[in-house]
Amino acid sequence: MIELITFLILVGVGYFIGNRREQKHYEDIKRREKQTLHIPIMSWGAKQDLPYAHEAEMFVGSVVVANDYFKTISASLRNLVGGRVTVYETLIDRGRREAMLRMKESAIEWGASQVLNVRFETANIAGQSQNGGTGAVEIMVYGTGIR
């Protein structure tokens, strides 16, 4: 019985706090995306000629997003029946956009006119253990800023 209550509290906390933070984060992301919209982001191949530039520098934006208990439970239930793990989609989406924003913001600070060869990297950095710990994912974006 106590276990069940603990479980429900964890799921409840996970859902309400996780959801609130997610909404706040999305508002923040959208606001900052608007602010950084003027810098073009390009991801074309490394072997292509870069546009002429006086200076170039690499910029990295990285973010670690943790899973919440509600999402873990939803996903583990999903594991039983298969299909799209929709609860993780927002998690990864937020991570990618946040990382991209961090990279862009540091490039803008430096005075970049555009960022080229943008690449994404993802890594699981926590919760890989077999005992089902709550996981976290690192998303890293890097690109060459020119000015």
Added chain:
Amino acid sequence: MKYVPREIVDEVNVTPVHPLVNFGYLMGTVVAAAIAVYAGLGVAGAQLAARLGPNAENKVGDMIFDSVFSSMPLTTEGDDFEYLSDLAESLRSDALKKRPDLKLHILEEPAPNAMVSAGGYVYVTQGLLDDIETENELAFVLAHELGHYEHRDNLRSLGRSLVFLSLNGVVAASGVQLPSLLTGSMGLADLHYSRDQENRADVYALEIMQERYGHVDHALDFFRRLNEDELDFGVADRLLEWQSTHPLTESRIERLEELANQRGWSLEGEPTALPQE
């Protein structure tokens, strides 16, 4: 190419489904599947109980004996045992002769009780043997248990476990052992019979009494004594013990007497004595 800044407006990477709806759907699916499996096992268990062949029944019985009863203090020798064994054999009906042989055991236990487990394992407690005053009483108790056995009530009471037990019997032959979690000894020993099953076993036993002794007198004396002693503390406990496996009420005795009247069975007769110790 001119760069035109454009805002991200549509969320292609996020499926527009509310997380709670999603969670509810998943929970619902899993719970429904669990219920379906549980119900399916129940149906399969009932079907198996009704049709299990003698070989499989033997295997299931041996497994339950090994995991539950073999660790109890059992006796299979002595004068009491020989007498009990002969009496039980003589009560066996033709239908029961096609089922696995009776495997009688005396359980060193002060509370009076008797039970029949799958595969023809009959257990009689020493407490019952001590409390019994005439052969009629003992024969009725044994016949009642044989009634449960013939009606396969003992198999039915295994319910869902029966599916796993018989499955274990099948796969054990090929060397595979099912996880003990599935076959677990939990609940294999508690035989819960419904009121209906008890009544049928009573009628079955009373019929045998009439056939054997020509009257049904003294058969219920043991139960009457249990009922009378109800207020006595020590015995009330023992009564509870008995009732937990065979719910017994005053009305049951009355019903049996009524049945005897209806069928014209004599309620008066000489008791058959127990053999001298």
